[in-house]
Amino acid sequence: MSTASIEITEDPVAIVQKCGEQASASVAILASADTVTKNNALLAMAEAIDASAKQLLVANAQDLENAKKTGISDALFDRLELNPDRIASMSKGLRDIAAQADPVGAMSASERQPSGLEIARMRVPLGVIGVIYESRPNVTADAAALCLKSGNAVILRGGTEARLSNVAIAKCIAKGLAEAGLPEHAVQLISTADRAAVGAMLIMEEHIDVIIPRGGKGLTSRISRDAKVPVIKHLDGICHVYIDSSADKNKAIDVAFNSKTYRYGICGSMETLLVAESEAANVLPGLSDALVKHGVELRGCSRTQKIVPSAGAATEEDWSTEYLGPILAIKVVDGIDAAMQHIAQYGSGHTDAIVTSDIERARKFVRQVDSSSVMVNAATCFADGAQYGLGAEIGISTNKMHVRGPVGALALTTEKYVVTGNGTTRS
Secondary structure, three states: OOOOOOOOOOOHHHHHHHHHHHHHHHHHHHHHOOHHHHHHHHHHHHHHHHHOHHHHHHHHHHHHHHHHHOOOOHHHHHHHOOOHHHHHHHHHHHHHHHHOOOOOOOEOOOEEOOOOOEEEEEEEEOOEEEEEEOOOOHHHHHHHHHHHHOOOEEEEEOOHHHHHHHHHHHHHHHHHHHHHOOOHHHEEEOOOOOOHHHHHHHOOOOOOOEEEEEOOHHHHHHHHHHOOOOEOOOOOOOEEEEEOOOOOHHHHHHHHHHHHHOOOOOOOOEEEEEEEHHHHHHHHHHHHHHHHHOOOEEEEOHHHHHHOOOOEEOOHHHHHOOOOOOEEEEEEEOOHHHHHHHHHHHOOOOEEEEEOOOHHHHHHHHHHOOOOEEEEOOOHHHOOOOOOOOOOOOOEEOOOOOOOEEOOOHHHEEEEEEEEOOOOOOO
16 A cells, blocks of 8 residues: 555455555665665655645645534644645655755764774664554654655554545655655555554554554553554643743743744643742733733632732643643742642653743753753743754654654664674684
8 A cells, every 4th residue: 555545445454464564575675775865755755745735735625624524623623734834844844854864874983892893883774663643644744754764664544634634645755755766665654544453553563663653642542552562652741831030021921922822732832831939920910911812711820810810710630731722721839849849740741941040940950850851941832853953753752762852763763783893702
């Protein structure tokens, strides 16, 4: 089954098995493909996406219309929607990935051992990657590009709500592979709506080396629970901004406002604002006014409500909720230690930020907050592979192994030892 797949009616387990066999057959070719060939494919994909922009918008419009009928949430609708800027961002991401250094075959410095052996490590592909995702059609392009750059075959299973968009993007990917002379089965899209396909991917240890889910907490939890294949998981983004007592007021307001309102539906959106008690009366009135004018519902602790009477009362559940919408929980805390304690208790290990003018407090926050991204005087919405110079991302991992944070091409490789001797034997 190629990337240009269409509606499929055959047995979903058989579909996945066939995809796995075809992907496995492509692995050796991809692992040995030279950088120029891979980059030519990426650039051809980008050109195909640019040339097909109108067709992509038409397909996406149909997906959006169908999604409205199902009562899809605002956050998922936002993730599903394509527009000219998002399409241009997709093709730019492909070109950015092409411009990056090829991680495959990169060697570490060699170290000579007393035995005379030279020990080095080489970056190598993981093999076959299964990506299971919801809503975001751009993941089809991002995942295909990052897997190709890192020498991996990939099996994509997008959400049914984005089926037409995914198929249209997959046609552009197939065209790029063909123009570069790479196997059509290097990237395969499973377009069946049958959930049994997901279950089959999770247990196909003989053909899939790692699964990467990208979607809601329900999807990720199911995959983490049921998978026999290793999982690089992306859990929910309960992101915090802590405004320290030493923070510059204007910077604090700008960072907090942008963290929440840049885009509600992204996992890097701030869901809880923590403010040092000594700074709360200085910052919260102006910030809350700006947020309310932007349509954000505020829910605060009792100390917050004294300063912002219009805020609703925050419940225990609010501190551990990823809203992905125009709702913000606010808590006034005694200081940095209380803020870090709150993050440790309620955070998801995704992205947390401090706004401060005190370098020692910034260092303390960076050292002690255990999240995949920790920001200092910067908005949480910067937690994004493209913003980190990765070109794009296949997801943001909240794992501690094998990779953490935005997952780019380098993170889709592993290492093997290369040991060189001169007829060396061990006594």
